[in-house]
Structure formats: structure tokens, C-alpha cells
Amino acid sequence: MHHLRELTFLSQEQHQAWAAEMISLLLDIKAAVEQARNEGRTHLHPLERDDWKAQFVTLLEAGYQANPPDPPPETSKKGRRKQSAARNLLDRLSTHQDAVLAFLDNFAVPFDNDLIAYCTPSAWLACFVRRVWSLFLGWRKQRNPTALGVIHGNATSSPPIPDRLWADSIGLCGFTGG
Numbered sequence: 816m817h818h819l820r821e822l823t824f825l826s827q828e829q830h831q832a833w834a835a836e837m838i839s840l841l842l843d844i845k846a847a848v849e850q851a852r853n854e855g856r857t858h859l860h861p862l863e864r865d866d867w868k869a870q871f872v873t874l875l876e877a878g879y880q881a882n883p884p885d886p887p888p889e890t891s892k893k894g895r896r897k898q899s900a901a902r903n904l905l906d907r908l909s910t911h912q913d914a915v916l917a918f919l920d921n922f923a924v925p926f927d928n929d930l931i932a933y934c935t936p937s938a939w940l941a942c943f944v945r946r947v948w949s950l951f952l953g954w955r956k957q958r959n960p961t962a963l964g965v966i967h968g969n970a971t972s973s974p975p976i977p978d979r980l981w982a983d984s985i986g987l988c989g990f991t992g993g
Contacts, residue, residue, distance in 0.1 A: 818915065819927075821904050831901060833877040837908075840870055844919055845926045852922050864919055871916060878905045 819841065825834035844867050851859055858864075882901040898906075908915055918924040 818904070818908065821900070825901050825904065829901065831878070831881055833874055833881055834901070837871075837874045837878070840867075840874060841926075844916070848918060848922060848926070857922060859919065867919060868912075868916060871912070875905060875909050875912075878908075 819838060822834045822838045822841075825831045826838065847859065847863070847867070859867075878901065882899055882905060884898070884902065885896060888896070918926045
């Protein structure tokens, strides 16, 4: 669960006690759900579920008390005021409480959705850049003068980087090339 990474950061780097307690609570809920699943149950008892949710809300309140909103600026600025990372996480956990705790109500919902966490816009962009880069490297290996000419502005010239350096370069954004 990507929230655990942010909570771990807040707990370890910013020494926020509520974040450590929230990690513990989420892992305890996960263990309770797994135990109920192993016992053959399809859901938790409603009182147990409500108790877990009440503890979640209590920790959110503790987090909001530890991270009050910043005082208004002395000079009026346009737009929204910048919030701390802790406050942003608290807002997301509070606003999307049903989605965060969906694994508590529905045992088919996984606790940690690694596949969905990977499918972030930055991961998609990295995959796209890698594919475009490998396509370019494929053109370069074929010595396609049209492709090289489009990139370098002269269809008859070779790349400005010598071949011995070009083939072994790291490439765009750290992705290995050729």
C-alpha cells in the first residue's frame, strides 16, 4: 500500500507518532482480515469492523492535531496555500477513507495493490520514454539516414557523438541504451 511508504517517511523522518500508530493499525487490520479469511469467514463481525474504523478516525484526528493548518500569510496571495506533506496525506486518507479501508469490508480487495501502485503517471511516462528511446536506438543500429537526419538535422551526416561513445552511453534518464 503506497500510503505505508508515506506514513513511514512521516514516522521516521518527521517523528510523527500518529503515523507510526497508523502503520501499526493498518497492519493489525490486515492481520485480522487474513485470520478471518483463513478461518473461512467472508467478512468481519460488524462490531469488529466498526471498532477498526473508529480507531482509524481517531488516528486521523490525532494527525490533524499534530499538523494544524498554517496560519494565513501576512500578504494576500492568489491561489491555494501550500500544505505540508503530512497534511496532504491526512486529507487523502480522510477523503478516501472508504477506498483505503475497502479491504476491511470486502475480502476480495487486496491490502497492497502493487500493480495499481506501479501504474502511476510517472511509471507510464518512464515506460513510454524507454520505448521511444529503444525505437531510436533501433533506427541508429540500422543506420537509417532518414531517421538520423530527422534527429540531427542532416540526413547525410553521422551523429555528433563518436560511435564508440554513442553505443556505450547510458542514454536518456538513466535507461541503458544499445
